[in-house]
Amino acid sequence: METEPELPLALRAAYLALHRKTDARFTKLDVTADQFVLLTALSDGQVLTQRELAGRISSDPSTVRAMLVLLERKGFVKRDVHPTDLRAKAVSLTTVGKRMQKKLWKAGQPIRDEMYRCMSPDEADVLVTLLCKMACVLSDVSVPVQAPSKR
Amino acid sequence: METEPELPLALRAAYLALHRKTDARFTKLDVTADQFVLLTALSDGQVLTQRELAGRISSDPSTVRAMLVLLERKGFVKRDVHPTDLRAKAVSLTTVGKRMQKKLWKAGQPIRDEMYRCMSPDEADVLVTLLCKMACVLSDVSVPVQAPSKR
DNA sequence: TATTGTTATACTCTATAACTATA
DNA sequence: TATAGTTATAGAGTATAACAATA
Numbered sequence: 415m416e417t418e419p420e421l422p423l424a425l426r427a428a429y430l431a432l433h434r435k436t437d438a439r440f441t442k443l444d445v446t447a448d449q450f451v452l453l454t455a456l457s458d459g460q461v462l463t464q465r466e467l468a469g470r471i472s473s474d475p476s477t478v479r480a481m482l483v484l485l486e487r488k489g490f491v492k493r494d495v496h497p498t499d500l501r502a503k504a505v506s507l508t509t510v511g512k513r514m515q516k517k518l519w520k521a522g523q524p525i526r527d528e529m530y531r532c533m534s535p536d537e538a539d540v541l542v543t544l545l546c547k548m549a550c551v552l553s554d555v556s557v558p559v560q561a562p563s564k565r
Numbered sequence: 566m567e568t569e570p571e572l573p574l575a576l577r578a579a580y581l582a583l584h585r586k587t588d589a590r591f592t593k594l595d596v597t598a599d600q601f602v603l604l605t606a607l608s609d610g611q612v613l614t615q616r617e618l619a620g621r622i623s624s625d626p627s628t629v630r631a632m633l634v635l636l637e638r639k640g641f642v643k644r645d646v647h648p649t650d651l652r653a654k655a656v657s658l659t660t661v662g663k664r665m666q667k668k669l670w671k672a673g674q675p676i677r678d679e680m681y682r683c684m685s686p687d688e689a690d691v692l693v694t695l696l697c698k699m700a701c702v703l704s705d706v707s708v709p710v711q712a713p714s715k716r
Numbered sequence: 717t718a719t720t721g722t723t724a725t726a727c728t729c730t731a732t733a734a735c736t737a738t739a
Numbered sequence: 740t741a742t743a744g745t746t747a748t749a750g751a752g753t754a755t756a757a758c759a760a761t762a
Contacts, residue, residue, distance in 0.1 A: 420693055421677070421680055421692065422583060422677060422680070423602070424692075424697050424700065425576075425579060426580060426583075426622075426623055427696065427697070428576060428580075428696040428700040429577060430624075430700075431623065431699070432573060432576060432577075432699070432703055434704075434730095435703050435704075437731095446751070446752090448752070449751095451574070463721090464720075471577075472578045472581040472582065473581075473752085473753085474753075474754070475720080476722090476753075476755080477751095477753055477754075479722070480752070480753085481751085499762075500760080500762085501720040501761045501762070502720055502721075525703070526573060528702050528703065529573070529702070532695060532698040532699050532702055533695050537691065537695060540691060540692075541572065541691075541692065541696075542571055544688060545575035545576055545579040545692075547683040548579045548582070548583070549579040549581075551680070551682070551683055552579070552583055552585075552676070553585075585753095597727095597729090599729070600728090616742090616744085624730085625730075626743075626745095627730075627731060627732080627745090627746095628730055628731075630744070630746095631729070632728085635728080650738080650739075650743075651737080651738055651739085651743095652737065652739070652742070652744065653738090653742090653744075654743080
């Protein structure tokens with residue numbers, strides 16, 4: 415048989431495991447893993463348009479809009495008029511949203527610790543580098559990554 | 566700021582990019598990326614119960630059932646009574662399903678090539694190993710991986 | 717003309733809980 | 740008693756296409 419998924423399947427298994435575990439951890443707080451990702455993209459006082467936000471969290475404008483409606487309803491984000499572009503919205507966290515993001519970040523720490531405990535710091539670097547390369551190539555698009563880490 | 570998602574975000578970006586690109590590639594054939602994963606789990610003549618299937622594709626019985634209903638409707642899979650366990654179903658590909666899986670596998674090859682072109686064979690091994698370890702740890706469960714590859 | 721966001725719409729995947737039938 | 744699968748149900752995320760307002 416020619417079947418040899420390997421890398422794709424492994425990627426899937428790892429991501430979905432992370433996603434599920436994160437979801438489970440946040441159930442009590444009534445926030446999904448995806449919503450956490452969005453909140454975190456706005457965490458350090460970032461103010462983004464919905465399109466920028468979509469890029470950061472590997473989503474699309476339509477989905478982001480749906481998510482923002484939910485998060486707005488919970489009082490975690492606000493959408494102000496963009497200062498220079500009247501078409502755009504300036505999305506940011508509310509005070510409540512900031513607090514919740516911190517709470518979620520803390521609640522998720524054990525999961526991140528578990529991930530990093532699987533590998534050496536060097537391996538983690540290689541892993542992140544390769545994942546970013548792949549994401550880049552597969553997106554036919556720029557890199558959706560953050561600033562360099564301290565880890 | 567303490568923010569440093571890095572690995573989780575990179576994992577997300579890579580997986581979602583793969584998922585989207587795969588979906589896009591299969592649109593014309595009216596099959597989703599997830600359905601492809603399921604079909605491929607059954608590809609080499611495998612006959613699995615729905616629970617086993619769920620484990621293989623990192624999903625759950627309820628979701629698998631929903632997927633199987635769709636795939637049955639398309640004529641790609643069949644669910645026979647299990648030979649030894651009357652509660653269980655023996656899920657397998659139909660002839661049409663096998664043909665479609667091969668077609669999809671072929672159609673997806675360029676995507677897999679692109680992924681592997683991002684790294685050396687050694688790096689690919691490291692990557693897969695680390696991803697599997699992570700999936701394993703995060704699942705609090707056994708390893709959802711295939712046989713060793715030739716790559 | 718191109719772009720940001722909205723709206724409408726639809727579908728897949730996800731997941732829980734209660735249920736049945738077998739083991 | 741535990742397990743395999745079903746059912747009902749609900750919701751999140753995804754995505755496309757047509758549209759309005761603005762650049």
